[in-house]
Amino acid sequence: MATTKTTKAKKTVTPIDERETFVSLQKTFGDSEISVEEKLSILYNLQLADNDIERLVQLRGELPAEVAALENEIAGYQAKVARLQEAISLEKTIIEQGKKEIVETDAEIEKYRAQLEGISNSREYDSINKEIENTGYLRQIAMKRIDEATERIHGHEDNIAALNDRLAILDEDLKAKQAELEEIVSSTAEEEKKLRERRESFSSKLDERTISAYERIRASVNNHLAVVPVYNNDSCGGCFNTITPQRLVDIASGKKLVICEHCGRIIVKTA
Numbered sequence: 001m002a003t004t005k006t007t008k009a010k011k012t013v014t015p016i017d018e019r020e021t022f023v024s025l026q027k028t029f030g031d032s033e034i035s036v037e038e039k040l041s042i043l044y045n046l047q048l049a050d051n052d053i054e055r056l057v058q059l060r061g062e063l064p065a066e067v068a069a070l071e072n073e074i075a076g077y078q079a080k081v082a083r084l085q086e087a088i089s090l091e092k093t094i095i096e097q098g099k100k101e102i103v104e105t106d107a108e109i110e111k112y113r114a115q116l117e118g119i120s121n122s123r124e125y126d127s128i129n130k131e132i133e134n135t136g137y138l139r140q141i142a143m144k145r146i147d148e149a150t151e152r153i154h155g156h157e158d159n160i161a162a163l164n165d166r167l168a169i170l171d172e173d174l175k176a177k178q179a180e181l182e183e184i185v186s187s188t189a190e191e192e193k194k195l196r197e198r199r200e201s202f203s204s205k206l207d208e209r210t211i212s213a214y215e216r217i218r219a220s221v222n223n224h225l226a227v228v229p230v231y232n233n234d235s236c237g238g239c240f241n242t243i244t245p246q247r248l249v250d251i252a253s254g255k256k257l258v259i260c261e262h263c264g265r266i267i268v269k270t271a
């Protein structure tokens with residue numbers, strides 16, 4: 001975040017600077033108090049400092065997202081557990097209701113049985129027996145409802161146990177990531193400050209146009225490299241295209257601004 005700010009800060013001079021490239025600087029590159037060799041060395045060091053800053057910010061940059069993702073996942077599982085617990089309490093009210101019905105049906109059956117004792121009329125006797133039978137069915141239905149609800153509760157409890165296992169693992173992950181992030185933030189704060197000071201010490205030695213071209217190219221390429229070393233003895237360290245022998249000689253001399261004809265990056269010799 002702070003990198004972009006530093007990046008943009010230098011780009012404010014004139015509109016022409018916005019279109020600056022190393023090629024457009026070529027003619028005037030040597031017209032300064034410092035030698036081309038020194039200027040190239042400063043540019044390369046600036047690039048290295050920027051690489052370090054970028055690595056540092058990236059390192060921290062992924063962790064907050066990972067922490068947030070874990071927190072989201074945990075919240076999702078916790079919501080599932082809460083929904084299952086709600087379902088369980090609903091099942092429990094079904095069980096309570098069933099138990100109440102059983103107490104009621106038992107009382108009714110008892111009442112009917114008592115009535116039977118004083119009855120000699122077979123028609124009335126049959127009718128009361130029929131009531132006992134029907135009430136018995138109601139009792140069975142209540143029992144079945146209780147059994148089914150109990151079974152569903154067991155299912156929910158199994159799911160909750162599995163979710164809690166998963167949550168325990170995620171929670172451990174989260175704690176580790178949070179600790180890692182805290183450590184990185186606190187340990188890199190100092191390092192970042194030093195790197196930015198280091199960067200500033202290089203960039204302050206360069207003129208605005210050079211800085212502008214550097215920033216512009218850095219911003220336009222994927223790997224954010226504007227100044228690159230020779231790769232594998234004969235290729236551009238930015239785009240990996242082959243460098244002509246004459247250019248290789250110029251790079252080795254360290255006294256000329258050599259721009260890759262394929263990608264526009266500056267190619268420098270490295271010690």
Ligand SMILES: [Zn+2]
Pocket residue numbers: 236237238239240241260261262263264265
């Ligand atoms: Zn190149």
